[in-house]
Amino acid sequence: MSELTIDGHRIGVLFSESEIAARVKAIASDIADREPTNLLVVPILKGSFVFAADLIRAMHHAGLSPEVDFMILSSYRKSTKSSGQVTVLRDIETDVRGRDVLLIDDILESGRTLAFAKDLLAARGAKGTFTAVLLNKPGHLAAHIAADFEGFKCPDKFVVGYGMDMAHQFRELPFVGHIIPTSTPSA
Numbered sequence: 001m002s003e004l005t006i007d008g009h010r011i012g013v014l015f016s017e018s019e020i021a022a023r024v025k026a027i028a029s030d031i032a033d034r035e036p037t038n039l040l041v042v043p044i045l046k047g048s049f050v051f052a053a054d055l056i057r058a059m060h061h062a063g064l065s066p067e068v069d070f071m072i073l074s075s076y077r078k079s080t081k082s083s084g085q086v087t088v089l090r091d092i093e094t095d096v097r098g099r100d101v102l103l104i105d106d107i108l109e110s111g112r113t114l115a116f117a118k119d120l121l122a123a124r125g126a127k128g129t130f131t132a133v134l135l136n137k138p139g140h141l142a143a144h145i146a147a148d149f150e151g152f153k154c155p156d157k158f159v160v161g162y163g164m165d166m167a168h169q170f171r172e173l174p175f176v177g178h179i180i181p182t183s184t185p186s187a
Contacts, residue, residue, distance in 0.1 A: 003180065007169065010180035011160065015152055017174040020134070020162060023151040024051070027132055028058035030149055036100035037127055039066040042092055044073055044117060047106035050163030050171070051134040051151075055104060066102070069094040073113050084142070086116040097125035106164050107135040107154065111143035118145065135159065135176065152176075 002013045015023075041059070043052030059066060072090035101121050105114055108131075118129045132149035139156060154176075160166050161173030170177075 006173075009166075009170075010182070011170070011173075011177040012180050013175050013177050014155070014157070014159065015162075015176040020151065020174075020176065021054070023134075024054045024058050025061075027149045027151065028055055028062040028064075031059060031102065031132065032062035032064050034100075034130075036064070036066075036102070038099045039064060039102060040094055040096060040099050041066040041068045041102045041104060042071055042117070042121070043068070043104040044071050044106075044113060045090070046072065046171075047164045048104050048134070051106055052104045055132060067094065071117060073117060075110070075112050084110075084112065086112055088120075095124075096121050098127050100128045100130070101126045103129065103131045105131065105133050106162075107137060107159065108133040108145070108147050108150070109137045109140045111141045111145040114147075115143035115145040134162065 004011055041056060043049060056068060069092040071092055073086055074089055075084065075086045103114060103117050108114060114131050118131065121129045130148040133147040134151040135154040136147055136150045137154040137156065157178035159176055159178050160170035161175050161177045163171050165171045166179060
């Protein structure tokens with residue numbers, strides 16, 4: 001694992017750009033193997049936007065032509081910990097009745113956001129609702145949900161990069177990293 005310093009923050013690389021690209025291609029192939037019906041892809045913004053863009057392009061190369069709409073859900077707001085309450089900040093505009101829907105999220109941690117979105121779209125008549133996450137952080141689930149497609153198991157660290165942020169910083173990084181805490185000298 002490599003480490004770099006950006007804007008005074010030490011960041012350790014967890015998953016490299018090339019590792020992510022290989023997993024995205026594999027996930028797209030696995031989604032295509034399911035032969036979804038009239039597929040609608042719904043990235044949950046903001047953190048998933050880079051993963052979603054790469055996955056949608058990879059799905060094209062795997063022979064799929066999904067429609068795309070977006071949701072913004074939040075259980076974090078300005079905090080680094082989930083409040084436990086999911087809020088719809090932007091809803092999709094597309095009718096999901098009778099369609100397969102793929103929800104894309106950056107990380108499955110508490111599961112509240114994905115479970116909320118999955119239940120909401122199922123209640124609106126989606127034929128099938130399945131999920132793709134870049135990272136699965138086991139051990140923190142507060143909702144009964146598992147990702148249908150997963151990029152990587154993630155250690156219990158605060159992650160940034162590849163669309164994920166810390167106070168709106170580091171989304172642009174082409175890899176997934178974690179913030180390395182600075183040590184404080186003992187007295």
